[in-house]
Amino acid sequence: MLAEIITIGREILTGRTLDTNSNWLAKELTDLGIKVKRIVVVDDVVEEISKEILNAIKYGVRLIITTGGLGPTFDDKTMEGVSLATGRKLVLNRTALKMVEEKYKKLYEEGAVDTPELTEERKKMAYLPDGAQPIPNPVGAAPGMMITVSGCTIVSLPGVPKEMKEMFSSYVKPVIRQIVEREGKRRILLEKIIPSGSKDESLVAAVVKKVREKYPEVYIKSLPERFGKEVNIQVRFTAEGDSKEEVEALINAAIEEFKRLMKEDGDLTNGKEYTN
Amino acid sequence: MLAEIITIGREILTGRTLDTNSNWLAKELTDLGIKVKRIVVVDDVVEEISKEILNAIKYGVRLIITTGGLGPTFDDKTMEGVSLATGRKLVLNRTALKMVEEKYKKLYEEGAVDTPELTEERKKMAYLPDGAQPIPNPVGAAPGMMITVSGCTIVSLPGVPKEMKEMFSSYVKPVIRQIVEREGKRRILLEKIIPSGSKDESLVAAVVKKVREKYPEVYIKSLPERFGKEVNIQVRFTAEGDSKEEVEALINAAIEEFKRLMKEDGDLTNGKEYTN
Numbered sequence: 254m255l256a257e258i259i260t261i262g263r264e265i266l267t268g269r270t271l272d273t274n275s276n277w278l279a280k281e282l283t284d285l286g287i288k289v290k291r292i293v294v295v296d297d298v299v300e301e302i303s304k305e306i307l308n309a310i311k312y313g314v315r316l317i318i319t320t321g322g323l324g325p326t327f328d329d330k331t332m333e334g335v336s337l338a339t340g341r342k343l344v345l346n347r348t349a350l351k352m353v354e355e356k357y358k359k360l361y362e363e364g365a366v367d368t369p370e371l372t373e374e375r376k377k378m379a380y381l382p383d384g385a386q387p388i389p390n391p392v393g394a395a396p397g398m399m400i401t402v403s404g405c406t407i408v409s410l411p412g413v414p415k416e417m418k419e420m421f422s423s424y425v426k427p428v429i430r431q432i433v434e435r436e437g438k439r440r441i442l443l444e445k446i447i448p449s450g451s452k453d454e455s456l457v458a459a460v461v462k463k464v465r466e467k468y469p470e471v472y473i474k475s476l477p478e479r480f481g482k483e484v485n486i487q488v489r490f491t492a493e494g495d496s497k498e499e500v501e502a503l504i505n506a507a508i509e510e511f512k513r514l515m516k517e518d519g520d521l522t523n524g525k526e527y528t529n
Numbered sequence: 530m531l532a533e534i535i536t537i538g539r540e541i542l543t544g545r546t547l548d549t550n551s552n553w554l555a556k557e558l559t560d561l562g563i564k565v566k567r568i569v570v571v572d573d574v575v576e577e578i579s580k581e582i583l584n585a586i587k588y589g590v591r592l593i594i595t596t597g598g599l600g601p602t603f604d605d606k607t608m609e610g611v612s613l614a615t616g617r618k619l620v621l622n623r624t625a626l627k628m629v630e631e632k633y634k635k636l637y638e639e640g641a642v643d644t645p646e647l648t649e650e651r652k653k654m655a656y657l658p659d660g661a662q663p664i665p666n667p668v669g670a671a672p673g674m675m676i677t678v679s680g681c682t683i684v685s686l687p688g689v690p691k692e693m694k695e696m697f698s699s700y701v702k703p704v705i706r707q708i709v710e711r712e713g714k715r716r717i718l719l720e721k722i723i724p725s726g727s728k729d730e731s732l733v734a735a736v737v738k739k740v741r742e743k744y745p746e747v748y749i750k751s752l753p754e755r756f757g758k759e760v761n762i763q764v765r766f767t768a769e770g771d772s773k774e775e776v777e778a779l780i781n782a783a784i785e786e787f788k789r790l791m792k793e794d795g796d797l798t799n800g801k802e803y804t805n
Contacts, residue, residue, distance in 0.1 A: 263748075266565040268556030273547065275570075280544030289542040291577075292570035294551075301567075325731040326751055327738050357731075365760055366729040374731035374738075394731075453642040455601040455633075455650035455670075462603050462650075472539075475602055484641055 254433060256287045256316040257309040260294040261302055261331050262412055265321075274320045274417055281421065282316075285429055286442060290314060297322055302334025310338075310405045316429065317405060318421075321412030323395040325374035331409050332380060332398070339402045341382035349387035349396045350379035356394045388424045392416040399428065406432065443500045444491040447508060449475065450515050452484045460514045461488065468507040470494075530592065530709060532563045533585040536570040537578055537597040537607050538688055550596045550693055557697065558592075561705055562718060566590060573598055578610025586614075586681045592705065593681060594697075597688030599671040601650035607685050608656060608674070615678040617658035625663035625672045626655035632670045664700045668692040675704065682708065719776045720767040723784060725751060726791050728760045736790045737764065740783055746770075747783040 258278050264270040275292045282289050290312070295301040302322070309317050322331030336343045353375055361369035378395045381387060388397035388408075393416040399408045408425050410417045449457045454477045461473045472491040477484055490507050494500040534554050540546040551568045558565050566588070571577040578598070585593050598607030612619045629651055637645035654671045657663060664673035664684075669692040675684045684701050686693045725733045730753045737749045748767040753760055766783050770776040 260568075265552075266555055266568065267559045268552050268554070268565075271549065271552045276541075276544050276547040278544070279542055283543045289544075290572065292536075292542065294568035296566065326734045327741060328748075328750060367727070367732070368729075372731050372735060374734040451643070453644075455648050456643065458602045458650040459648060465603060472604075474604060 254287050254316065254436060255290045255312075255314045256282050256318065257290055257305075257314045258282075258292045259302070259305050259309075259317060259319040260292070260412075261297060261319055261321040261334070262294075263296050263328075265294045266296055274412065274414055277414070277418065278318055278320070278421065281426065282318075282429075283442070285426070286433055287316065287429070297328040297330045299330050299333045299337055302330060303337035306335065306338035306407065310403065315405055316432070317407045318425075319407070319409045320417050323378065323397065323409060323411045325377055325395070329377075329395075332382065335385075335398075335400070335407055335409060336382045339382055339400065339407070341384055341400065341402070343380040344383045345376070346379050346381040346385065346387055346396075346398075349381055349398075350376070352387060352389055352396045353379050353394060356390070360394075388420050390416055390420055391423070392419050397424075399425070441495065441497050441500050442491070442493045443497065443504060444489055445504050445508065446476070446487050446489045447511075449486040449488045450512075451486060454484070454486055457486050457488065457515075460511060460518060463514055464507055464511045467510055468503065471503060471507040473507065473511070530563050530712060531566045531588075531590045532558050532592040532594065533566055533581075533590045534558075534568045535578070535581050535585075535593060535595040536568070536688075537573060537595055537610070538570075539572050539604075541570045541597075542572060550688065550690055553690070553694065554594055554596070554697065557702065558594075558705075559718070561702070562709055563592065563705070573604040573606045575606050575609045575613055578606060579613035582611065582614035582683065586679065591681055592708070593683045594701075595683070595685045596693050599654065599673065599685060599687045601653055601671070605653075605671075608658065611661075611674075611676070611683055611685060612658045615658055615676065615683070617660055617676065617678070619656040620659045621652070622655055622657040622661065622663050622672075622674075625657055625674070626652065628663060628665055628672045629655050629670060632666075636670075664696050666692055666696055667699070668695050673700075675701070717771065717773050717776050718767065718769040719773065719780060720765055721780050721784065722752070722763050722765045723787075725762040725764045726788075727762060730760070730762055733762050733764065733791075736787060736794060739790055740787045743786055744779065744783040747779060749783065749787070 258275045260272050265272045279289050293305050322329045358369045360366045381398045385398040385400040395411050397410045397420050451457050457475045474489045476487045490504045492500050492503050534551045536548050541548045555565050569581050598605045634645045636642045657674045661674040661676040671687050673686045673696050727733050733751045750765045752763045766780045768776050768779045
């Protein structure tokens with residue numbers, strides 16, 4: 254299953270804020286057996302948001318997660334962007350309104366805001382694309398939303414990392430897991446990292462290339478780390494398949510081939526073994 | 530002038546690596562008076578890289594900076610992607626080859642690699658799109674490149690942050706500054722941040738909205754920070770123009786209007802002033 258992450262907010266594009274949400278989400282989705290095809294950061298502009306969503310759908314993405322742009326201010330444009338892309342009008346969602354209402358009541362009782370009143374700006378956060386399901390926000394005020402249109406599920410979460418993570422873990426992850434399981438496309442993804450035995454990435458690359466030709470299903474990547482003049486090259490073998498056994502056997506075969514070729518090409522290592 | 534940053538590498542899409550390069554570059558470009566329109570992370574796939582470059586050019590972007598995918602391994606696809614997008618064949622660039630040659634000679638003398646020989650993998654790093662200018666890499670082995678096609682300058686830098694930063698600062702920044710100055714489109718961008726005097730973002734948003742209506746050229750954003758139950762809301766005013774005086778006057782006028790309205794709408798703050 255292909256997914257995309259869309260980060261919405263000018264503060265990322267000016268470099269004011271480092272986007273750590275995408276990285277966190279990418280890890281979560283990868284762990285769920287989903288392939289993240291692209292991560293995009295766009296401005297708080299309705300048409301830009303919509304364009305990226307439509308592009309993703311066009312390229313066969315089945316899950317889009319947006320972060321940011323859900324708050325009460327005029328430049329929080331995510332819901333409008335989703336609305337434009339999906340053709341679903343923004344409507345006042347009763348459940349979302351209740352969430353917002355209760356949140357401000359609580360904040361008022363705690364003395365955090367001056368009035369529990371549902372101002373126009375607060376109400377704005379309860380307008381969701383028609384047919385969307387609101388996602389509760391246990392940390393902040395703005396609800397998230399989830400909607401499935403033409404086979405693609407769009408999930409919108411706030412940009413505040415604490416809110417985003419809590420909402421993803423509690424409400425989104427279980428649903429995604431269901432979708433993945435229902436589709437029966439949950440693929441086993443395994444990887445192993447081994448020392449290459451050489452210090453020269455370009456030479457290791459030559460052997461990796463040969464192994465790739467024999468095992469095209471295995472993704473092999475050399476990982477050089479430089480410590481002053483010392484270079485430590487490890488090699489990562491990644492593969493996916495339907496069962497753990499099958500994938501493990503495939504990776505092991507590629508590793509054996511790699512070791513064999515490294516030994517054979519004596520001139521590559523000059524007999525020197527690299528140790529950490 | 531519009532720019533885009535394209536980060537190339539599967540390790541970002543799986544969440545293994547946090548992309549800090551884009552953030553650093555976004556800051557640098559913003560400081561140069563350039564507007565970053567989009568940041569995209571794509572896989573090590575020639576067609577994906579090419580597609581994003583072509584999309585950017587289509588939307589009027591004048592500067593594209595890519596990071597990652599320049600090394601000697603089979604999955605370093607950036608040059609191929611640029612080649613496909615620009616229609617410029619990959620050719621062995623003599624200057625780039627000399628850079629790679631000298632680098633490995635030096636590494637060999639330092640005992641960091643086993644041979645100074647120009648293997649196929651090392652030579653690969655000297656193949657640039659026809660007409661491209663190589664960018665020296667004082668830190669690592671892979672040269673970068675710069676090419677201008679149909680009015681859009683494409684700059685490719687390595688993904689290793691230390692290499693990328695050094696190359697951008699020493700070789701790319703001066704060229705970009707020249708382009709910006711030549712175009713005479715260097716705009717002054719200023720911002721001021723003031724305390725809102727209130728603790729409630731949705732209420733501040735109402736006043737911000739009114740100020741926006743009067744000063745549409747000023748970008749105004751409330752910045753809430755939550756410390757336990759305390760909320761500190763600051764307001765950022767950003768504007769751009771041809772002279773510092775003009776932009777400053779505009780921002781100051783918007784700030785005065787904001788303060789006036791916050792005072793006038795006594796019910797917004799209930800007379801309570803917020804202090805840090």
